[in-house]
Amino acid sequence: MDARGSARTIYRESLPILLVSLCGGIFAGVVLGTPAMRNGLETYPGLLLALPAFLATRGNVYGALGARIASGLHQGLLDPHIAWDRRLVNAVVAAVLNGVGISAFVAVASWSILVVQPGRSPASLFALLGILLLASVLTACVMVVGLLSVVFAGYRRGADPDNLIGPVVTTLGDVFGVVFLAIAVALVGVIA
Numbered sequence: 001m002d003a004r005g006s007a008r009t010i011y012r013e014s015l016p017i018l019l020v021s022l023c024g025g026i027f028a029g030v031v032l033g034t035p036a037m038r039n040g041l042e043t044y045p046g047l048l049l050a051l052p053a054f055l056a057t058r059g060n061v062y063g064a065l066g067a068r069i070a071s072g073l074h075q076g077l078l079d080p081h082i083a084w085d086r087r088l089v090n091a092v093v094a095a096v097l098n099g100v101g102i103s104a105f106v107a108v109a110s111w112s113i114l115v116v117q118p119g120r121s122p123a124s125l126f127a128l129l130g131i132l133l134l135a136s137v138l139t140a141c142v143m144v145v146g147l148l149s150v151v152f153a154g155y156r157r158g159a160d161p162d163n164l165i166g167p168v169v170t171t172l173g174d175v176f177g178v179v180f181l182a183i184a185v186a187l188v189g190v191i192a
Contacts, residue, residue, distance in 0.1 A: 013159045017150075017167040024171035028178040037178075040185035046122035047131060047185070050110040054132060054181070057102045058173030062143045065095035066151060066165030073155050080152040082145075092148075096140045103136035104129060127188055134184040135177065142176045143169070 031037060041048045068091045072078035078088060107128040114122035122128070150168045151161045 010160070010163055013154075013163040014167065017164055017171075021167040021171040024175045028174040031175075031178045031182060034182070036186070037182050040182065040189070043189065044123035044127055044131060044185065045120070046107075046110045046114050046128050047181075049113065050106050050128065050132060051181070053106045053110075054103060054135070055174055055177045057099065057106065058139060058143065058177050059169050061095050061099045061102065062147060062173060063165060063169045065091055065144075066147055066161070066169055069148070069151055070161035070165060073151075073161055080155040082148050082152065088148075092144050096144065099140050099143075100133060100136045103132040107132040130188045130191075131181065131184040134187060135180040138180040138183065139173070139176050142180075143172050146172045 041051075069078065069088070072087060072091075073080060078085060108125065111122045111125045111128050114120045147165070147168055151164055154164045155161050
């Protein structure tokens with residue numbers, strides 16, 4: 001295939017998922033602008049500081065998982081079906097542990113940054129940890145199932161998984177990251 005044909009194929013495979021990603025990003029912004037989320041950000045100082053890092057790490061961690069899956073598919077090491085496969089399970093477990101661990105680090109770092117600043121008082125460390133860990137675990141479930149489903153279905157239909165992974169991870173991470181943060185804020189508010 002020549003360069004022009006390759007570019008057309010990439011564009012044809014990527015455009016629909018990029019449009020879905022655009023809509024997902026707008027939806028995530030709408031959720032952030034809701035009164036409940038604004039109230040949560042005010043109630044738990046430090047959460048706004050943690051938000052960009054939390055969302056970015058969803059893309060980083062699960063983007064790496066997607067790259068591993070794409071490599072496994074290209075090399076014939078993985079079948080494009082959700083099934084018990086040692087390589088797939090190990091990659092998923094590593095991604096989930098990384099995502100949860102990074103979320104804990106983001107909570108502690110955000111809290112620590114606000115503690116050392118004069119005149120700033122963050123929410124309790126346990127509240128920030130609870131919110132970010134709960135949102136991380138819930139997001140991990142959706143990210144893993146969504147990523148595997150879309151990439152495997154696309155691959156079976158002849159799409160290059162490398163063209164799907166970025167937009168899928170970004171969309172799922174932003175949309176469900178924000179939604180599950182809002183849910184976690186509400187749940188921690190009820191518990192506290």
